[in-house]
Amino acid sequence: MTVRTRIAPSPTGDPHVGTAYVALFNYCFARQNGGEFILRIEDTDRERSTPESERMILDALRWLGLQWDEGPDVGGPYGPYRQSERGAIYRQHVDELLAKGHAFRCFCSTERLDALRLEQRAKNLPLGYDGHCLALSPEESERMAADGVAYVVRMKVPRAGQCLVKDLLRGDIVFEWSQVDMQVLLKADGMPTYHLANVVDDHLMGITHILRGEEWIPSAPKHLLLYGYFGWDAPQLCHLPLLRNPDRSKLSKRKNPTSILFYERMGYLPEAMLNYLGLMAWSFPDERDKFTLQEMVAEFDLERISLGGPVFDLTKLNWLNGRWIRESLDIQQYAERVRQWALNSEYLMAIAPLTQQRVERLSDLGPLTLFFFSGYVNPSPEALVGGKLDADAVRRVLDALTRRFDALVAWNRDAIDAVVRAVAAELGLKLKDMLKPVYVTITGNPSGVPLFDAMAILGKDLCRARLRQARAALGEAEEEEEPETEVAAG
RNA sequence: GUCCCCAUCGUCUAACGGUUAGGACGCCAGCCUUUCAAGCUGGUAACCCGGGUUCGACUCCCGGUGGGGGCACCA
Numbered sequence A: 001m002t003v004r005t006r007i008a009p010s011p012t013g014d015p016h017v018g019t020a021y022v023a024l025f026n027y028c029f030a031r032q033n034g035g036e037f038i039l040r041i042e043d044t045d046r047e048r049s050t051p052e053s054e055r056m057i058l059d060a061l062r063w064l065g066l067q068w069d070e071g072p073d074v075g076g077p078y079g080p081y082r083q084s085e086r087g088a089i090y091r092q093h094v095d096e097l098l099a100k101g102h103a104f105r106c107f108c109s110t111e112r113l114d115a116l117r118l119e120q121r122a123k124n125l126p127l128g129y130d131g132h133c134l135a136l137s138p139e140e141s142e143r144m145a146a147d148g149v150a151y152v153v154r155m156k157v158p159r160a161g162q163c164l165v166k167d168l169l170r171g172d173i174v175f176e177w178s179q180v181d182m183q184v185l186l187k188a189d190g191m192p193t194y195h196l197a198n199v200v201d202d203h204l205m206g207i208t209h210i211l212r213g214e215e216w217i218p219s220a221p222k223h224l225l226l227y228g229y230f231g232w233d234a235p236q237l238c239h240l241p242l243l244r245n246p247d248r249s250k251l252s253k254r255k256n257p258t259s260i261l262f263y264e265r266m267g268y269l270p271e272a273m274l275n276y277l278g279l280m281a282w283s284f285p286d287e288r289d290k291f292t293l294q295e296m297v298a299e300f301d302l303e304r305i306s307l308g309g310p311v312f313d314l315t316k317l318n319w320l321n322g323r324w325i326r327e328s329l330d331i332q333q334y335a336e337r338v339r340q341w342a343l344n345s346e347y348l349m350a351i352a353p354l355t356q357q358r359v360e361r362l363s364d365l366g367p368l369t370l371f372f373f374s375g376y377v378n379p380s381p382e383a384l385v386g387g388k389l390d391a392d393a394v395r396r397v398l399d400a401l402t403r404r405f406d407a408l409v410a411w412n413r414d415a416i417d418a419v420v421r422a423v424a425a426e427l428g429l430k431l432k433d434m435l436k437p438v439y440v441t442i443t444g445n446p447s448g449v450p451l452f453d454a455m456a457i458l459g460k461d462l463c464r465a466r467l468r469q470a471r472a473a474l475g476e477a478e479e480e481e482e483p484e485t486e487v488a489a490g
Numbered sequence B: 001g002u003c004c005c006c007a008u009c010g011u012c013u014a015a016c017g018g019u020u021a022g023g024a025c026g027c028c029a030g031c032c033u034u035u036c037a038a039g040c041u042g043g044u045a046a047c048c049c050g051g052g053u054u055c056g057a058c059u060c061c062c063g064g065u066g067g068g069g070g071c072a073c074c075a
Helices: A017-032 A051-064 A087-100 A110-122 A138-146 A194-204 A214-230 A260-265 A270-279 A293-299 A314-328 A331-341 A345-358 A362-373 A391-407 A413-427 A431-443 A451-458 A460-474 A483-489
Strands: A004-007 A036-039 A103-106 A152-155 A162-167 A171-176 A184-186 A209-213 A236-240
Touching: A004 A017, A004 A209, A017 A036, A017 A051, A017 A209, A017 A236, A017 A260, A017 A270, A017 A293, A051 A260, A051 A270, A087 A103, A087 A152, A087 A184, A087 A194, A087 A214, A103 A138, A152 A214, A162 A214, A162 A236, A171 A214, A184 A194, A194 A214, A209 A214, A214 A236, A260 A270, A260 A460, A270 A293, A270 A314, A345 A362, A345 A451, A362 A451, A391 A413, A391 A431, A391 A460, A413 A431, A413 A451, A431 A451, A431 A460, A451 A460
Parallel strands: A004 A036, A209 A236
Antiparallel strands: A103 A152, A152 A184, A162 A171
16 A cells, blocks of 8 residues: 655645644655655635635745645645535535434534533533533434524544554553544534544545644544544554744744744755754654755654654754755855845845935945845844833834734735834824834834835744844843842942 | 643753763864864763662653643634
8 A cells, every 4th residue: 555644734824834844754754655745735714724825835845845746736636635625525424424323413502612611611620512412303403404503513422431542653542532522523614624624535535644743642532433433444643743942832933933934034945944854853863963855755764753842943953054055055056045045136126126215326235235134133122222112112012013913914015004003003102203113123223224115025924033033132021120239239 | 620642961862671871953162264154172961750670770660740732613
């Protein structure tokens, strides 16, 4: 049997390094075994999925060089590879479960479910559906559905006994069925949930091995149960350790740059990114720390994955990236990479209109545009609070901007303008006063080219990173004064 | 709260019953060098705790502790 693995990202935001990390392992495992690597888009969340996000994720994975054999863009024998286009398939499988009595319609309102959860939490009971609609007879259920009463479909779960999950890395994991929730399989909008869609698709697409994040371990029993309900053999499961923030929590954009786009704009080479990701939880047999994707494929071995969650620490990535730049590129290739990175005509043409009126000599361009060719600009706390706002006000401005920019989908001049004005209004500040520290945050200087245009060109990821850096430079709000210390010191 | 996963230098990791616990990043020092890098050399630093099993435990078992994740009509 041909080994088939997949990466199944949800197009609900920026391309995440965690996606690249899991994709890398799936890619290596498939290639190592002469198998196939599939890309599937899990866009069953109608609210949050966007085509734009899907495009960015595909571009990012391509940039890294993780080429898939089948996917929404290249097609393949098991398509469509976009879950939103497989509605009929899920519907059919839900009907099958309903007919076999493995699933039931649930007409409970969200209000009732919220109240139930609240009560369970208050009483310190395990959270989960209480089986209310299980009492409905099939006839009643049919009639209500026919009458147009909104419902979801939930899976039935045994009330007693245990479920054995076999994990390639962790061995046997035992769960009590009593603690497994009666998961929703089909949402009220007719879309399947992840649990149903991933089982149906993995089976139909012939996936033999599922390498996914550790966060999925608790839902494995549900998936196994579904495979059983359908009478299918389940794929091998393998849960990879999660990438961590420096504080060891799950990697998150609040604490770390998580967008692959950030690393690209920052000037990391895709070879180095992949190499570094390969160093996370996995090690080369001879312990070398620099290797290509091809070398990793050749030597890949699940056994060499360590289970402690690795901290995604930029210092070693920096060192590795430096090695790739100076050891693996000749001087022409290096120059070409620099050109592709920022000295390309598209980028230059975006910057040119902002600078033409502001230079007397072409050489004025250097200091004026330095921040366009930098990652971080390292503003000092003094420069940030130099204007009319005190440190605390600047902190609030940076926090509010970060929060609103995160929610912004379209990153362009007008949208940025609107956000900044909204924050000024929210905090009751004059736009002019507020702009000063923001200008320093983004450009590292007190004045220069128009800010909003500059931010639009710079991109969301670099702006976000600079906001965080400036915020960090200011530290936390001052503690209560400690006059004693002052007096004693005097 | 509850269920599950995990545990070697600050960080990434090696070790798969017997090693002075190895390597890499970072940091420190020296060398090299017109500066700075790079490079080279050396140094710093770890087996979470307590019980077992064993002639012998970082390695196996149990219990603590600690960290993490899940507990959505999000994936």
